[in-house]
Amino acid sequence: MQHAMPDDEALPPEQLVTALARKARTAQIVLAAMPDEDKANALRSAAAALREDGAAILAANAKDIAAGQERGLAAAMLDRLALDPDRLEAIALAVEKVASLPDPVGNVIERTEQPNGLQMTRVRVPIGVIGIIYESRPNVTADAAALCVRAGNAALLRGGSEAVHSNRAIDAAMSRGLVNSGVPDGAVQLIPTQDRAAVGALLKAAGEVDMIVPRGGKSLVARVQEEARVPVLAHLDGINHTYVHADADKEMAEAIAVNAKMRRTGICGALETLLIDASYPHAAALVNRLLETGCQLRGDKRAQSLDQRIGAASDEDWDTEYLDAVLSVGIVDGIDDALAHIRRHSSGHTDAIVTANADAAEAFLQQVDSAIVMANASSQFADGGEFGLGAEIGIATGRLHARGPVALEGLTTYKWQVRGTGQVRS
Numbered sequence: 001m002q003h004a005m006p007d008d009e010a011l012p013p014e015q016l017v018t019a020l021a022r023k024a025r026t027a028q029i030v031l032a033a034m035p036d037e038d039k040a041n042a043l044r045s046a047a048a049a050l051r052e053d054g055a056a057i058l059a060a061n062a063k064d065i066a067a068g069q070e071r072g073l074a075a076a077m078l079d080r081l082a083l084d085p086d087r088l089e090a091i092a093l094a095v096e097k098v099a100s101l102p103d104p105v106g107n108v109i110e111r112t113e114q115p116n117g118l119q120m121t122r123v124r125v126p127i128g129v130i131g132i133i134y135e136s137r138p139n140v141t142a143d144a145a146a147l148c149v150r151a152g153n154a155a156l157l158r159g160g161s162e163a164v165h166s167n168r169a170i171d172a173a174m175s176r177g178l179v180n181s182g183v184p185d186g187a188v189q190l191i192p193t194q195d196r197a198a199v200g201a202l203l204k205a206a207g208e209v210d211m212i213v214p215r216g217g218k219s220l221v222a223r224v225q226e227e228a229r230v231p232v233l234a235h236l237d238g239i240n241h242t243y244v245h246a247d248a249d250k251e252m253a254e255a256i257a258v259n260a261k262m263r264r265t266g267i268c269g270a271l272e273t274l275l276i277d278a279s280y281p282h283a284a285a286l287v288n289r290l291l292e293t294g295c296q297l298r299g300d301k302r303a304q305s306l307d308q309r310i311g312a313a314s315d316e317d318w319d320t321e322y323l324d325a326v327l328s329v330g331i332v333d334g335i336d337d338a339l340a341h342i343r344r345h346s347s348g349h350t351d352a353i354v355t356a357n358a359d360a361a362e363a364f365l366q367q368v369d370s371a372i373v374m375a376n377a378s379s380q381f382a383d384g385g386e387f388g389l390g391a392e393i394g395i396a397t398g399r400l401h402a403r404g405p406v407a408l409e410g411l412t413t414y415k416w417q418v419r420g421t422g423q424v425r426s
Contacts, residue, residue, distance in 0.1 A: 013193070017201040020156055020189050021208035022344035027171035028154035032126050036103040038182055043099035043146050046177030047092040050142065052174035054088055056353060060169035061138065072173045074173045076266030076323045079294035081163055091139045091170075098146040098390040104408045105152045119419040124412045127211035131160045131302050132174040132393065133224065135216035138166035144213075145174055145188045151411040155185045156209065157263030158202060160216065161194045203228040213406075215394045218321065233406065234372075235397040237321035238268035239347040240379045243338040243364070244286065246356035251353045252376065253282070254289045260340050260352070260378040262293050267325045268351055268395060273328040275338050276304070280382035287329060295325045318345045335360055339367055346370055348397040350382040350418035371404040 031039075050057070061083040068078055083091075103145065109122040130153050134140040141157060148155035159167035171190040179185055191198055202295040203212060213233050214224040221234050242260055244253045260271035274290075276283045284306045287297060291309050298313040299306075312331065317328045318341075333337045335353075342351055352374035353364040361375040372382050372395070382405070384392025389407035396402050402410035 013195055013201040016193065017156070017191070017198060017205050018208055019131055020186075021181050021205055023186035024156060024189060024416070025208070027184040028126070028129055030184045031149065031154060031187045032152040033213055034152070034182070036105075039103065039150055039152075042098040042178050042183045042298040043149060043179035045096050045181040046085070046142075046174040047095040047099070047145070048156070049173040049177035050092040050110055050170065051094065053169065054085065055164065057173065058083055058090060059170040060165035060351045061163075063165045064138075064163050068354060071162075073162065074324065077162070080263065080266045081138065081166070083138060083166065087139070089140045094139070094385060094391040095142055095146045095174075096410070097385070098143075098150050098399035101150065101390050101408060103150065106413050112209065116423050117421055118423055121419070123417055124409075124414050127413050129156065129208065130411065131155045131156045131158070131205070131209045131212045131230070132262050133202065133212065133214045133216070133220065135160035136162060137215070138170055138213055141167045141170045141296050142174060142192070144393055145171075145178070147391055147393050147407060147411055148188060149178065149183060151408045153236060153411055154189075156189055156191060156202065158191045158199060161288075164194060166372075167257055188209065196222050199223075199394045200227060203230060204315055206230050217323075222401070233351060233394070233396050233398070233402060233410070235268065235347075237271065237347040238349040238382075238395075239272050239321050239345060240269065240350045240352075240382070241273045241275055241338075241342050241346055242271050242352045242354060243275040243335070244277060245335065245338075245353055245357060246277040247357040247360065248277075248280060248354040249356055250282045250285065253280075254286055254375070254380050256352070256354050257286060258289060258293055259294055260291065261327050262325065263378070263380050265325050267380070267383075268321075269326065269379050270323065271366060272321055272343075272380050273330065273345065275330050275332050275341060276303070277335075277338070278331050278333050283331070288297070290327065293325075295327050297329050299329040300331060303329040321347070332364055332422040335363060339364070342368055342370075343411060349395060350379045352377060352379050371395060419423065 104124050107124040111121045113119050132144045168379040209230050210229045214221050261332045287306050296311040298317050299310045348370045349369050351370045384405035384407045387405050392405045
């Protein structure tokens, strides 16, 4: 990883980003040609460095937490920001997991031979230079670096100001491990300024940067999509639904709903709207279980009739990503009504059904057009690590290039290699 010198930081944002991107491009050419085992060993070295620097990283994170408390950050935001020994170990393990995954670069997707004898091979290759803009979660610094290096890409990282000390400490540790193991200096660079103009410069760096990946709240993603002159791989809000079908098992429905909402309320896979079938016989018990966990419920009129503690939901509530212990609750008349509600309000991130009816589960899985669709599981599993992908760069909700948890394969593209024996076209 590159650590900018003071005179680099003093450059105007456009010049700074251009300088970093060009150094990244030079490094990426070398990185793309590195053998698989060399890249894997470098990541293992980076994970070891994270553990060696654990005390310094946690001390830096404590500064960010104190500053966040002074700024009045919400509890959910502070939770996303906070590190402890277990979370730091999880970050190191995620880097090691990425090291252990098969290298996608060079994989042959298909190979054919045309009647004229031309051999056509479609092979997976790195995307190039990737800019990652993120907020709050310092683990993204390590995750993004690991994934980009493993897939042969150079990365320009721009973390949020609320995690500046944590990001720099993680960057310093991984830098030592990666560079000392042969990864070229400049392959992963943490942009050294928190000036918002640097984000704008990164978004407009067409020709220097090949793809932008935003990881953050609605305002960040909206800015990226509005200003970017570089292709964007993004997800919008995680307005995630769980539909409790009429045939849902009572204990399963309660366990999934509570976990999906309350395990960690600030992550993008958290449940934001609970839909309960009007024929489900245990609706009152379900909402009571959620209320007892400290979750605030806002419902339609039929949901409110289940418990006097449920407030009235506004039109905006059905389109809100709370990222907090707040949940919208709606009563629906069967699976078709549930599907219609999801089509109107889902952000296409993660939607789930709880049911003992196999036909209903399959209908839901087939008809909901979200990046992740689940049956009888908590939406909190919407995570690349839980999908066996190692770390993730983000969850994409669009329909082009990559969808759902984006990990190594999503950070590659492909090219065609054509081998001939002198053929010319008539």
